[in-house]
Amino acid sequence: DADVTQTPRNRITKTGKRIMLECSQTKGHDRMYWYRQDPGLGLRLIYYSFDVKDINKGEISDGYSVSRQAQAKFSLSLESAIPNQTALYFCATSDLVKTQYFGPGTRLLVL
Amino acid sequence: AQSVTQLGSHVSVSEGALVLLRCNYSSSVPPYLFWYVQYPNQGLQLLLKYTTGATLVKGINGFEAEFKKSETSFHLTKPSAHMSDAAEYFCAVRDSGGSYIPTFGRGTSLIVHP
Numbered sequence: 001d002a003d004v005t006q007t008p009r010n011r012i013t014k015t016g017k018r019i020m021l022e023c024s025q026t027k028g029h030d031r032m033y034w035y036r037q038d039p040g041l042g043l044r045l046i047y048y049s050f051d052v053k054d055i056n057k058g059e060i061s062d063g064y065s066v067s068r069q070a071q072a073k074f075s076l077s078l079e080s081a082i083p084n085q086t087a088l089y090f091c092a093t094s095d096l097v098k099t100q101y102f103g104p105g106t107r108l109l110v111l
Numbered sequence: 112a113q114s115v116t117q118l119g120s121h122v123s124v125s126e127g128a129l130v131l132l133r134c135n136y137s138s139s140v141p142p143y144l145f146w147y148v149q150y151p152n153q154g155l156q157l158l159l160k161y162t163t164g165a166t167l168v169k170g171i172n173g174f175e176a177e178f179k180k181s182e183t184s185f186h187l188t189k190p191s192a193h194m195s196d197a198a199e200y201f202c203a204v205r206d207s208g209g210s211y212i213p214t215f216g217r218g219t220s221l222i223v224h225p
Contacts, residue, residue, distance in 0.1 A: 101157075
Protein backbone atom coordinates (compact mmCIF):
# COMPACT_ATOMS: atom_id res chain seq x y z
CA ASP A 1 0.00 0.00 0.00
CA ALA A 2 1.11 3.55 -0.74
CA ASP A 3 2.57 5.51 2.17
CA VAL A 4 0.88 8.77 1.17
CA THR A 5 -2.58 8.62 -0.39
CA GLN A 6 -4.73 11.35 -1.84
CA THR A 7 -8.42 11.37 -2.63
CA PRO A 8 -9.88 12.03 -5.07
CA ARG A 9 -7.33 11.50 -7.84
CA ASN A 10 -9.31 13.55 -10.29
CA ARG A 11 -12.01 16.13 -9.72
CA ILE A 12 -14.04 18.42 -11.93
CA THR A 13 -16.00 21.17 -10.24
CA LYS A 14 -17.70 24.42 -11.06
CA THR A 15 -16.78 27.97 -10.12
CA GLY A 16 -18.03 28.86 -6.66
CA LYS A 17 -18.24 25.32 -5.34
CA ARG A 18 -16.55 24.23 -2.13
CA ILE A 19 -14.34 21.19 -2.44
CA MET A 20 -12.04 19.25 -0.18
CA LEU A 21 -8.96 17.27 -1.08
CA GLU A 22 -7.85 14.69 1.42
CA CYS A 23 -4.47 13.27 2.31
CA SER A 24 -3.56 10.36 4.54
CA GLN A 25 -0.16 8.96 5.44
CA THR A 26 1.09 5.82 7.12
CA LYS A 27 4.72 6.93 7.50
CA GLY A 28 4.26 8.28 11.01
CA HIS A 29 5.66 11.70 10.09
CA ASP A 30 4.64 14.83 11.95
CA ARG A 31 5.29 17.20 9.06
CA MET A 32 2.80 17.46 6.21
CA TYR A 33 2.52 19.81 3.24
CA TRP A 34 0.19 20.83 0.43
CA TYR A 35 1.61 21.98 -2.91
CA ARG A 36 0.17 22.90 -6.25
CA GLN A 37 1.95 22.23 -9.50
CA ASP A 38 1.41 24.30 -12.62
CA PRO A 39 3.28 23.78 -15.90
CA GLY A 40 6.50 25.81 -15.94
CA LEU A 41 6.08 26.99 -12.37
CA GLY A 42 7.25 23.95 -10.46
CA LEU A 43 5.79 23.27 -7.02
CA ARG A 44 4.43 26.05 -4.89
CA LEU A 45 3.69 25.61 -1.22
CA ILE A 46 0.11 26.29 -0.09
CA TYR A 47 0.13 25.24 3.58
CA TYR A 48 2.25 23.16 5.89
CA SER A 49 1.87 21.63 9.32
CA PHE A 50 4.57 20.48 11.72
CA ASP A 51 2.14 18.76 14.08
CA VAL A 52 -1.58 18.55 14.76
CA LYS A 53 -1.67 21.93 16.53
CA ASP A 54 0.63 23.73 14.11
CA ILE A 55 -0.66 25.12 10.79
CA ASN A 56 1.28 27.59 8.67
CA LYS A 57 0.61 29.46 5.45
CA GLY A 58 2.83 28.92 2.47
CA GLU A 59 3.54 31.26 -0.40
CA ILE A 60 0.13 30.92 -2.09
CA SER A 61 -2.45 30.30 0.67
CA ASP A 62 -5.09 32.80 -0.50
CA GLY A 63 -8.31 31.01 -1.44
CA TYR A 64 -7.33 27.85 0.42
CA SER A 65 -7.74 26.49 3.94
CA VAL A 66 -6.52 23.33 5.66
CA SER A 67 -7.41 21.05 8.51
CA ARG A 68 -5.07 18.68 10.35
CA GLN A 69 -7.49 16.16 11.78
CA ALA A 70 -4.83 13.81 13.11
CA GLN A 71 -1.15 13.13 12.68
CA ALA A 72 -1.99 11.03 9.66
CA LYS A 73 -4.58 13.28 7.98
CA PHE A 74 -4.25 16.70 6.36
CA SER A 75 -7.06 18.11 4.21
CA LEU A 76 -7.05 21.03 1.80
CA SER A 77 -10.23 22.99 1.08
CA LEU A 78 -11.12 25.43 -1.63
CA GLU A 79 -13.94 27.46 -0.10
CA SER A 80 -15.14 28.89 -3.39
CA ALA A 81 -13.31 27.39 -6.34
CA ILE A 82 -12.20 29.59 -9.25
CA PRO A 83 -10.78 28.58 -12.65
CA ASN A 84 -7.22 29.67 -11.86
CA GLN A 85 -7.15 27.05 -9.12
CA THR A 86 -7.12 24.43 -11.85
CA ALA A 87 -3.88 22.56 -11.15
CA LEU A 88 -2.28 19.38 -9.93
CA TYR A 89 -2.24 19.22 -6.12
CA PHE A 90 0.23 17.21 -4.09
CA CYS A 91 0.34 16.27 -0.47
CA ALA A 92 3.70 15.42 1.07
CA THR A 93 5.20 14.38 4.38
CA SER A 94 8.77 14.72 5.59
CA ASP A 95 11.10 12.91 7.93
CA LEU A 96 13.81 14.15 10.27
CA VAL A 97 16.29 14.62 7.43
CA LYS A 98 13.59 16.57 5.68
CA THR A 99 13.29 14.26 2.67
CA GLN A 100 9.78 14.68 1.38
CA TYR A 101 7.46 11.84 0.40
CA PHE A 102 4.75 12.74 -2.05
CA GLY A 103 1.31 11.40 -2.74
CA PRO A 104 0.20 10.59 -6.29
CA GLY A 105 -1.54 13.93 -6.75
CA THR A 106 -5.07 15.19 -7.36
CA ARG A 107 -5.84 16.69 -10.74
CA LEU A 108 -8.42 19.46 -10.27
CA LEU A 109 -10.33 21.20 -13.02
CA VAL A 110 -12.49 24.19 -12.15
CA LEU A 111 -14.95 25.14 -14.87
CA ALA B 112 16.38 33.39 1.75
CA GLN B 113 16.91 30.39 -0.47
CA SER B 114 16.25 29.91 -4.16
CA VAL B 115 16.82 27.39 -6.92
CA THR B 116 17.41 27.90 -10.63
CA GLN B 117 17.15 25.02 -13.06
CA LEU B 118 18.66 25.91 -16.41
CA GLY B 119 16.55 24.68 -19.27
CA SER B 120 12.90 23.76 -18.98
CA HIS B 121 13.48 20.95 -21.49
CA VAL B 122 16.54 18.82 -22.17
CA SER B 123 16.61 16.40 -25.08
CA VAL B 124 19.13 13.55 -25.40
CA SER B 125 19.52 10.40 -27.41
CA GLU B 126 19.34 7.03 -25.75
CA GLY B 127 22.82 6.12 -24.53
CA ALA B 128 24.00 9.73 -24.35
CA LEU B 129 25.12 11.62 -21.27
CA VAL B 130 22.40 13.28 -19.23
CA LEU B 131 23.22 16.62 -17.58
CA LEU B 132 20.55 18.59 -15.75
CA ARG B 133 21.71 21.85 -14.20
CA CYS B 134 20.77 23.26 -10.83
CA ASN B 135 22.13 26.36 -9.11
CA TYR B 136 21.03 27.46 -5.68
CA SER B 137 21.36 30.31 -3.25
CA SER B 138 21.26 29.84 0.48
CA SER B 139 22.44 31.93 3.42
CA VAL B 140 23.49 28.86 5.39
CA PRO B 141 24.91 25.47 4.38
CA PRO B 142 22.23 23.82 2.29
CA TYR B 143 20.61 20.47 2.03
CA LEU B 144 20.11 19.69 -1.66
CA PHE B 145 17.74 17.27 -3.34
CA TRP B 146 16.81 15.95 -6.75
CA TYR B 147 13.33 14.53 -7.23
CA VAL B 148 11.90 12.80 -10.29
CA GLN B 149 8.30 12.82 -11.44
CA TYR B 150 7.21 10.18 -13.91
CA PRO B 151 4.02 10.80 -15.90
CA ASN B 152 0.88 10.72 -13.77
CA GLN B 153 2.82 10.13 -10.58
CA GLY B 154 3.99 12.08 -7.58
CA LEU B 155 7.58 13.13 -6.97
CA GLN B 156 10.07 10.64 -5.60
CA LEU B 157 13.54 11.22 -4.24
CA LEU B 158 16.44 10.52 -6.60
CA LEU B 159 19.26 11.60 -4.31
CA LYS B 160 20.18 14.11 -1.65
CA TYR B 161 23.17 15.91 -0.20
CA THR B 162 23.18 16.82 3.48
CA THR B 163 26.78 16.65 4.72
CA GLY B 164 29.94 14.70 3.96
CA ALA B 165 30.92 13.45 0.53
CA THR B 166 30.08 15.97 -2.14
CA LEU B 167 29.50 13.37 -4.86
CA VAL B 168 26.18 11.74 -4.17
CA LYS B 169 24.87 8.63 -5.88
CA GLY B 170 21.20 7.99 -6.28
CA ILE B 171 18.81 5.52 -7.78
CA ASN B 172 18.74 4.43 -11.43
CA GLY B 173 22.40 5.37 -12.05
CA PHE B 174 22.05 9.08 -11.36
CA GLU B 175 24.55 11.10 -9.39
CA ALA B 176 25.09 14.73 -8.45
CA GLU B 177 28.00 16.74 -7.13
CA PHE B 178 27.71 19.54 -4.60
CA LYS B 179 30.07 22.36 -5.59
CA LYS B 180 30.00 25.05 -2.96
CA SER B 181 32.22 27.45 -4.90
CA GLU B 182 29.88 27.29 -7.88
CA THR B 183 26.66 27.00 -5.79
CA SER B 184 25.69 24.13 -8.05
CA PHE B 185 24.23 20.65 -7.71
CA HIS B 186 24.04 19.31 -11.25
CA LEU B 187 22.49 15.91 -11.95
CA THR B 188 24.21 13.49 -14.31
CA LYS B 189 23.83 10.02 -15.72
CA PRO B 190 26.43 8.51 -18.08
CA SER B 191 23.97 6.79 -20.41
CA ALA B 192 20.34 7.77 -20.85
CA HIS B 193 17.62 5.17 -21.05
CA MET B 194 14.15 5.61 -22.49
CA SER B 195 12.72 5.03 -19.02
CA ASP B 196 14.53 8.16 -17.75
CA ALA B 197 12.07 10.39 -19.57
CA ALA B 198 10.42 12.38 -16.78
CA GLU B 199 10.30 15.74 -15.03
CA TYR B 200 13.20 16.45 -12.67
CA PHE B 201 13.10 18.92 -9.80
CA CYS B 202 15.98 20.32 -7.82
CA ALA B 203 15.24 21.52 -4.28
CA VAL B 204 17.19 23.31 -1.56
CA ARG B 205 16.59 23.55 2.14
CA ASP B 206 18.58 25.50 4.68
CA SER B 207 20.35 23.24 7.15
CA GLY B 208 19.40 25.72 9.84
CA GLY B 209 15.98 26.63 11.21
CA SER B 210 13.93 26.60 8.03
CA TYR B 211 12.39 23.23 7.36
CA ILE B 212 10.71 24.25 4.15
CA PRO B 213 12.38 23.31 0.86
CA THR B 214 12.29 25.52 -2.18
CA PHE B 215 11.79 23.77 -5.51
CA GLY B 216 13.06 24.72 -8.92
CA ARG B 217 10.66 24.99 -11.82
CA GLY B 218 11.60 21.61 -13.16
CA THR B 219 13.36 20.24 -16.22
CA SER B 220 11.62 17.87 -18.58
CA LEU B 221 14.01 15.19 -19.85
CA ILE B 222 13.19 13.87 -23.30
CA VAL B 223 14.99 10.73 -24.49
CA HIS B 224 15.05 9.93 -28.19
CA PRO B 225 15.58 6.40 -29.51
